Amino acid sequence: MTPDYGKTFKHWRAGASETPDAPWHQYTRHAFVEGLRDGSLPHASFLQYLVQDYVFLVHFARAWSLGVVKSEILEEMTVCANTVDGLVNHEMALHVKTCAAVGISEDTLFNATEAPENLAYTRYVMDAGLQGDFLDLMAALAPCVMGYGEIGLRLKAEAAPNTPYTDWIDTYSGAEYQGICTTVGGMLDAAVARRLGCLDASPRANALQARFTLATQLEVGFWGMGLRGA
Numbered sequence: 375m376t377p378d379y380g381k382t383f384k385h386w387r388a389g390a391s392e393t394p395d396a397p398w399h400q401y402t403r404h405a406f407v408e409g410l411r412d413g414s415l416p417h418a419s420f421l422q423y424l425v426q427d428y429v430f431l432v433h434f435a436r437a438w439s440l441g442v443v444k445s446e447i448l449e450e451m452t453v454c455a456n457t458v459d460g461l462v463n464h465e466m467a468l469h470v471k472t473c474a475a476v477g478i479s480e481d482t483l484f485n486a487t488e489a490p491e492n493l494a495y496t497r498y499v500m501d502a503g504l505q506g507d508f509l510d511l512m513a514a515l516a517p518c519v520m521g522y523g524e525i526g527l528r529l530k531a532e533a534a535p536n537t538p539y540t541d542w543i544d545t546y547s548g549a550e551y552q553g554i555c556t557t558v559g560g561m562l563d564a565a566v567a568r569r570l571g572c573l574d575a576s577p578r579a580n581a582l583q584a585r586f587t588l589a590t591q592l593e594v595g596f597w598g599m600g601l602r603g604a
């Protein structure tokens with residue numbers, strides 16, 4: 375079942391599910407994800423993904439901070455600031471703890487060299503926010519937030535009992551992360567209504583959908599990097 379993260383996400387998700395190659399499906403059902411689910415993902419692949427993902431989250435926290443800058447009202451600012459807190463102080467704790475257990479320090483994580491797929495994704499999102507307005511930024515950020523929420527919930531329900539990746543699954547299916555998805559989804563609906571009225575009828579609908587779909591494709595590339603090795 376698709377989680378309810380608001381009607382804007384539902385609309386964009388549908389838009390990324392209708393094209394022949396269905397980027398949303400490729401993202402949320404990627405072989406990397408299925409490897410987390412059934413436990414077949416090699417641990418070395420998981421670790422090198424986590425190292426890249428730590429750096430990814432540093433840049434995503436920067437992009438959500440840009441959301442504070444581009445907010446028009448305090449409620450938007452609050453959600454963006456709380457999301458930065460969630461990324462930096464909670465989600466990244468998974469990466470730090472898992473990597474520390476195999477001797478990878480936080481310093482090593484912070485200074486890791488970015489893989490091209492990582493660089494492309496994070497800088498695309500940052501550029502969407504710098505070049506565009508709050509909604510351009512949110513359309514590029516939404517697949518990251520909600521996609522992992524959707525994946526986390528599905529894997530929580532479907533994971534093999536002996537998968538070694540339960541910490542990862544619990545992080546993204548847990549109340550804290552799910553709360554962020556729901557709150558961001560609600561804020562997004564209000565932000566769209568405030569700026570565009572009805573999303574469907576807006577002349578910006580296609581451009582925003584294109585941003586969401588491209589960010590989804592960049593998520594697919596990120597999983598691919600994880601499987602291949604950075």
Ligand SMILES: Cc1ncc(CN)c(N)n1
Binds near residue numbers: 519
């Ligand atoms: C690449 C990627 N996309 C999304 C998430 C979830 N915040 C993440 N940690 N990494």
